[in-house]
Amino acid sequence: xxxxxxxxxxxxxxxxxxxxxxxxxxxxxxxxxxxxxxxxxxxxxxxxxxxxxxxxxxxxxxxxxxxxxxxxxxxxxxxxxxxxxxxxxxxxxxxxxxxxxxxxxxxxxxxxxxxxxxxxxxxxxxxxxxxxxxxxxxxxxxxx
Amino acid sequence: xxxxxxxxxxxxxxxxxxxxxxxxxxxxxxxxxxxxxxxxxxxxxxxxxxxxxxxxxxxxxxxxxxxxxxxxxxxxxxxxxxxxxxxxxxxxxxxxxxxxxxxxxxxxxxxxxxxxxxxxxxxxxxxxxxxxxxxxxxxxxxxxxxxxxxxxxxxxxxxxxxxxxxxxxxxxxxxxxxxxxxxxxxxxxxxxxxxxxxxxxxxxxxxxxxxxxxxxxxxxxxxxxxxxxxxxxxxxxxxxxxxxxxxxxxxxxxxxxxxxxxxxxxxxxxxxxxxxxxxxxxxxxxxxxxxxxxxxxxxxxxxxxxxxxxxxxxxxxxxxxxxxxxxxxxxxxxxxxxxxxxxxxxxxxxxxxxxxxxxxxxxxxxxxxxxxxxxxxxxxxxxxxxxxxxxxxxxxxxxxxxxxxxxxxxxxx
Numbered sequence: 001x002x003x004x005x006x007x008x009x010x011x012x013x014x015x016x017x018x019x020x021x022x023x024x025x026x027x028x029x030x031x032x033x034x035x036x037x038x039x040x041x042x043x044x045x046x047x048x049x050x051x052x053x054x055x056x057x058x059x060x061x062x063x064x065x066x067x068x069x070x071x072x073x074x075x076x077x078x079x080x081x082x083x084x085x086x087x088x089x090x091x092x093x094x095x096x097x098x099x100x101x102x103x104x105x106x107x108x109x110x111x112x113x114x115x116x117x118x119x120x121x122x123x124x125x126x127x128x129x130x131x132x133x134x135x136x137x138x139x140x141x142x143x144x
Numbered sequence: 145x146x147x148x149x150x151x152x153x154x155x156x157x158x159x160x161x162x163x164x165x166x167x168x169x170x171x172x173x174x175x176x177x178x179x180x181x182x183x184x185x186x187x188x189x190x191x192x193x194x195x196x197x198x199x200x201x202x203x204x205x206x207x208x209x210x211x212x213x214x215x216x217x218x219x220x221x222x223x224x225x226x227x228x229x230x231x232x233x234x235x236x237x238x239x240x241x242x243x244x245x246x247x248x249x250x251x252x253x254x255x256x257x258x259x260x261x262x263x264x265x266x267x268x269x270x271x272x273x274x275x276x277x278x279x280x281x282x283x284x285x286x287x288x289x290x291x292x293x294x295x296x297x298x299x300x301x302x303x304x305x306x307x308x309x310x311x312x313x314x315x316x317x318x319x320x321x322x323x324x325x326x327x328x329x330x331x332x333x334x335x336x337x338x339x340x341x342x343x344x345x346x347x348x349x350x351x352x353x354x355x356x357x358x359x360x361x362x363x364x365x366x367x368x369x370x371x372x373x374x375x376x377x378x379x380x381x382x383x384x385x386x387x388x389x390x391x392x393x394x395x396x397x398x399x400x401x402x403x404x405x406x407x408x409x410x411x412x413x414x415x416x417x418x419x420x421x422x423x424x425x426x427x428x429x430x431x432x433x434x435x436x437x438x439x440x441x442x443x444x445x446x447x448x449x450x451x452x453x454x455x456x457x458x459x460x461x462x463x464x465x466x467x468x469x470x471x472x473x474x475x476x477x478x479x480x481x482x483x484x485x486x487x488x489x490x491x492x493x494x495x496x497x498x499x500x501x502x503x504x505x506x507x508x509x510x511x512x513x514x515x516x517x518x519x520x521x522x523x524x525x526x527x528x529x530x531x532x533x534x535x536x537x538x539x540x541x542x543x544x545x546x547x548x549x550x551x552x553x554x555x556x557x
Binding site: 063 | 493498
């Protein structure tokens with residue numbers, strides 16, 4: 001079924017057991033992002049040190065795609081140098097814009113490739129990007 | 145009431161959607177589908193009568209003006225109003241914004257001032273909330289609201305505390321776009337009259353679905369959109385009592401709304417022209433008039449009864465499915481054809497996605513009533529809404545797809 005390309009088992013697993021959910025006590029910056037059209041919301045705490053992403057924690061409400069994507073994003077980017085995090089971020093954004101054509105680089109995106117099918121559903125791309133855009137905003141603020 | 149013979153009048157309903165499924169359209173609360181007669185009327189205006197109305201000394205301009213003014217008369221009759229009380233706007237949103245601007249204009253004889261109060265309800269659509277928030281902010285008035293009950297009905301138990309001597313406007317929805325609740329208007333009008341406040345009715349979800357008579361309702365202003373009542377987009381109506389329209393300044397200025405103009409001042413034409421600056425949406429007004437003809441042909445009472453039966457069937461069906469909760473009135477008393485529900489453990493956006501896979505088109509999210517969702521502690525709901533072209537098969541398709549959704553996300557029994 002076409003739906004299975006959207007709701008990969010990996011996505012549903014992350015949705016049911018999200019990683020790094022629950023805001024940390026310490027943070028360099030906190031951002032709050034939402035999708036006004038559907039009401040999804042995320043608050044994200046970021047800690048960076050010497051150009052490396054030390055910790056990402058988040059909390060939010062939203063659909064399976066947005067919450068699973070935030071989970072995958074945080075798990076993937078923690079411990080990465082900022083420059084590498086941006087490479088991964090850009091690869092994920094490119095995958096989302098691929099209109100169902102992209103498969104994603106599994107070495108780079110790991111569980112993130114499960115979202116390839118989302119790019120076939122224009123209304124859901126912003127769901128998948130919610131957590132990533134929050135990270136982009138937060139890291140830009142820290143690095144500024 | 146079997147209205148199935150009218151389904152073939154709606155060309156879009158014969159298309160296929162995702163999964164090769166029949167298009168099961170249950171999102172008429174957002175916008176309705178259009179019968180062939182409306183599509184043709186709009187196109188025919190461009191084909192045969194297109195000219196700027198109220199201008200030009202030629203035959204086609206006269207015919208365009210006749211068609212446009214004929215549409216106004218038809219709309220007025222449809223809601224029991226006088227013709228010159230019907231103002232064409234681009235949408236209900238624009239109608240309500242115009243009104244808020246006109247009430248905030250110090251040159252309006254019935255303008256609001258600092259310290260006045262504007263009353264809304266907790267279940268307003270953003271379009272009947274934010275324009276009043278903004279007006280209150282501009283002029284230093286205060287916005288207050290009538291609460292809702294747990295069942296999704298207006299709580300009028302403290303009405304005298306909310307509608308006070310300071311109240312100048314009570315702006316209220318006729319039917320909730322989230323719950324389907326039909327709001328009792330007479331106690332509100334009575335309370336408003338007692339303190340000299342004006343009543344503004346957001347009739348977006350009522351005028352398309354049951355007979356509305358402005359005189360019987362005895363409200364002062366009423367707004368609705370064309371596209372929710374089988375008409376085109378880009379056309380809406382603002383109705384107001386003529387003696388009140390005379391005391392309001394327009395919100396838009398420009399061509400064809402003037403009586404006289406000099407380099408440093410201008411005076412206005414009489415209503416409704418005063419409120420229709422610029423070349424109006426003529427083809428859309430004519431299309432909306434065709435929609436009114438179509439609704440009249442079927443009969444608003446028949447449409448109301450038909451939607452009533454479908455709503456009851458859906459409520460009964462949903463009550464049989466575990467983990468599904470209807471948000472809003474569970475019974476059919478004072479209730480229109482809008483049903484919001486949640487499925488435990490499945491986000492509304494995910495519900496909508498699975499329903500779409502089965503050809504069922506619904507609305508998900510906060511339905512432009514975010515404060516209401518916050519109050520209910522909900523992230524959103526899934527909403528099914530009917531119009532005359534829906535039938536029992538659509539209801540059953542939705543119910544089956546809801547069960548499939550639960551299976552897909554492995555929730556409930």
